[in-house]
Amino acid sequence: MRLKKLTDNIYYDPHQPEVDRPMLAYLKGSRMSLAIDAGYSDNHVNDFYEHLNQSGLKKPDFTAITHWHYDHTFGMHQIQGASIACCRTNEFLRKEQQKAVDLQYIDKLKTADPCFKREYHNKQSLNIVLSDIEFREEIILNLGGLTAKIFQTVSPHSEDAVCIYVPEEKVLFLGDSTSEDFFNGGYMDHRKLKQLIMMIEDTNCEFCVLSHTEPLKKGELLEYLYGILQS
Ligand SMILES: [Zn+2]
Structure with missing residues (x-):
C-alpha cells in the first residue's frame, strides 16, 4: 500500500479503526525527513516503513511523538533515526516502564482494551523506550525547504500534548489533543479545549490532522469543536 499524499511534501499512512492504530505522517524535506508518531508496536512501524518503501520514500531521520x-x-x-518527545511525554513513558516491570502489565492492557489485544495478540512482552531527543516547550527542525515547529500545547486529552506545524504547507498536526481524556473517565475539560481552539484559530493552516480520522479543513475542525463547547 502506498501512502496518501496530503500536500506537496506531506504524506500519511491512514489510521486503522479496526485496531485503533493512529495515522502516521511523513514530512519530506529536501535534506531530512520527519515521521509523526512511532505507532502502536514494532509491527505498526514495520508496516509503515514498508508503505514508505512502496511509495519510494526513505526511512525517516527523525520521529516526533505527539x-x-x-x-x-x-x-x-523499532524506529530508524532519532525520536523526539517533550519532557512530559518521557515522564509518562518512564511510569509506563515501571508498570511494565510487572510482566502481567501487558495482559492487563489486553484485558482493558480489545484493540490492544488485537495489536499484541502474538506478543508476551513490551519494549517501552524514552525518546532520544527531549525538549521543553518547542523545538524547530529545518528539514530543507520544510520547517517542522514541534511544540507543547494545552489539551483536554493529555498533559503532554505536542503539535507539529508546517508553515510552508499550512498543515497543523494535532495528535489526539482535541479529544477527551480517556484515562480520566472520558472527561472533557472545556477550559482546556477553549485554549486549544484559540491556538488553532491563531495558526495559519489549511489542514488540521488528527490521529484517528482523515485530515480535516481548519474550518471543519473548528466547527466541530465549537459544537462540543456548546454541548
Ligand atoms: Zn491518545
Whole structure:
C-alpha cells in the first residue's frame, strides 16, 4: 500500500479503526525527513516503513511523538533515526516502564482494551523506550525547504500534548489533543479545549490532522469543536 499524499511534501499512512492504530505522517524535506508518531508496536512501524518503501520514500531521520499513549509510542524501540518527545511525554513513558516491570502489565492492557489485544495478540512482552531527543516547550527542525515547529500545547486529552506545524504547507498536526481524556473517565475539560481552539484559530493552516480520522479543513475542525463547547 502506498501512502496518501496530503500536500506537496506531506504524506500519511491512514489510521486503522479496526485496531485503533493512529495515522502516521511523513514530512519530506529536501535534506531530512520527519515521521509523526512511532505507532502502536514494532509491527505498526514495520508496516509503515514498508508503505514508505512502496511509495519510494526513505526511512525517516527523525520521529516526533505527539503524546505518551501506547498507540503512539510503544513502537518507538523499532524506529530508524532519532525520536523526539517533550519532557512530559518521557515522564509518562518512564511510569509506563515501571508498570511494565510487572510482566502481567501487558495482559492487563489486553484485558482493558480489545484493540490492544488485537495489536499484541502474538506478543508476551513490551519494549517501552524514552525518546532520544527531549525538549521543553518547542523545538524547530529545518528539514530543507520544510520547517517542522514541534511544540507543547494545552489539551483536554493529555498533559503532554505536542503539535507539529508546517508553515510552508499550512498543515497543523494535532495528535489526539482535541479529544477527551480517556484515562480520566472520558472527561472533557472545556477550559482546556477553549485554549486549544484559540491556538488553532491563531495558526495559519489549511489542514488540521488528527490521529484517528482523515485530515480535516481548519474550518471543519473548528466547527466541530465549537459544537462540543456548546454541548
Ligand atoms: Zn491518545
